[in-house]
Amino acid sequence: MSDQYREAVEFYDHFAQYAERPDIGFYVEEGRRARGPVLEIGCGTGRVLIPTARAGAIIAGLDASAAMLQRCREKLADEAAEVRARVALHEADMRAFDLGRTFALVTIPFRAFQHLLTIEDQLACLRCIHRHLVPGGRLIMDLFNPSLDLLANRPVNVEQKEGEPFALPDGRRVQRSFRIGAQDRFSQVNDVDLIFDVVGGAPPSRSVQAFRMRYLFRFEAEHLLARGGFVVEHLYADFDRAPYGSVYPGDLIFLAVKAS
Numbered sequence: 342m343s344d345q346y347r348e349a350v351e352f353y354d355h356f357a358q359y360a361e362r363p364d365i366g367f368y369v370e371e372g373r374r375a376r377g378p379v380l381e382i383g384c385g386t387g388r389v390l391i392p393t394a395r396a397g398a399i400i401a402g403l404d405a406s407a408a409m410l411q412r413c414r415e416k417l418a419d420e421a422a423e424v425r426a427r428v429a430l431h432e433a434d435m436r437a438f439d440l441g442r443t444f445a446l447v448t449i450p451f452r453a454f455q456h457l458l459t460i461e462d463q464l465a466c467l468r469c470i471h472r473h474l475v476p477g478g479r480l481i482m483d484l485f486n487p488s489l490d491l492l493a494n495r496p497v498n499v500e501q502k503e504g505e506p507f508a509l510p511d512g513r514r515v516q517r518s519f520r521i522g523a524q525d526r527f528s529q530v531n532d533v534d535l536i537f538d539v540v541g542g543a544p545p546s547r548s549v550q551a552f553r554m555r556y557l558f559r560f561e562a563e564h565l566l567a568r569g570g571f572v573v574e575h576l577y578a579d580f581d582r583a584p585y586g587s588v589y590p591g592d593l594i595f596l597a598v599k600a601s
């Protein structure tokens with residue numbers, strides 16, 4: 342598969358909306374509670390994985406992007422030896438992997454599951470996870486809750502700036518914009534472009550990260566989890582554990598247990 346993150350990896354950790362995402366504390370707490378090793382699927386640059394390892398969890402990270410994993414390794418090199426010793430990284434596809442070990446908790450943070458575009462791929466991933474969990478082990482994944490207003494009214498093929506330009510370590514400033522190139526309401530797949538414009542001072546340049554993302558509705562995801570062999574224990578709308586239904590659209594944060 343192509344590495345959809347190769348172009349954008351240099352920007353990933355510097356975009357404030359990612360760096361300040363309130364999911365880190367939530368996943369760190371769950372990693373601590375797991376009382377056993379954790380597997381993070383789609384671990385990327387280690388935005389969640391590294392704080393989880395710092396908090397004492399033994400954690401494996403799996404990702405299909407060699408570029409994102411390389412960035413994660415570079416960041417880990419700056420960590421204390423005992424943090425590094427708790428981490429293992431694997432380049433693999435979440436739809437077909439065999440790590441030869443089991444985990445107390447598997448997480449799929451920041452909507453990585455939505456990169457899977459078909460029910461077959463989604464089930465293949467859930468079955469892999471099921472095999473990698475100890476009896477009674479848990480799966481936590483978050484998705485965005487599709488906003489009916491945005492689905493109906495969001496303009497297609499229009500670039501929208503996301504916040505102010507952010508700085509890279511070398512001083513360049515980057516404006517990120519977002520564009521939905523196409524919205525297929527039948528297959529529930531959006532074509533997304535994340536646009537990175539280097540602005541001010543440095544020679545202007547543009548990189549575009551293009552990918553497709555499938556949205557899932559609440560009950561669809563619950564049925565899918567049941568088919569994959571999971572029982573939903575909790576569904577939150579926010580990382581402060583606000584219950585589903587308390588904010589709209591909020592997120593879909595599933596805590597599920599492996600059915601025996």
Ligand SMILES: C[S@@+](CC[C@H](N)C(=O)[O-])C[C@H]1O[C@@H](n2cnc3c(N)ncnc32)[C@H](O)[C@@H]1O
Nearest residue numbers: 383384385388404405406409434435451453456
């Ligand atoms: C939005 S990023 C999330 C990264 C990290 N978990 C975080 O929260 O910052 C999604 C990640 O999923 C990975 N990914 C996408 N499709 C994948 C697949 N089929 N198998 C494994 N990883 C995949 C991407 O390479 C990317 O690193």
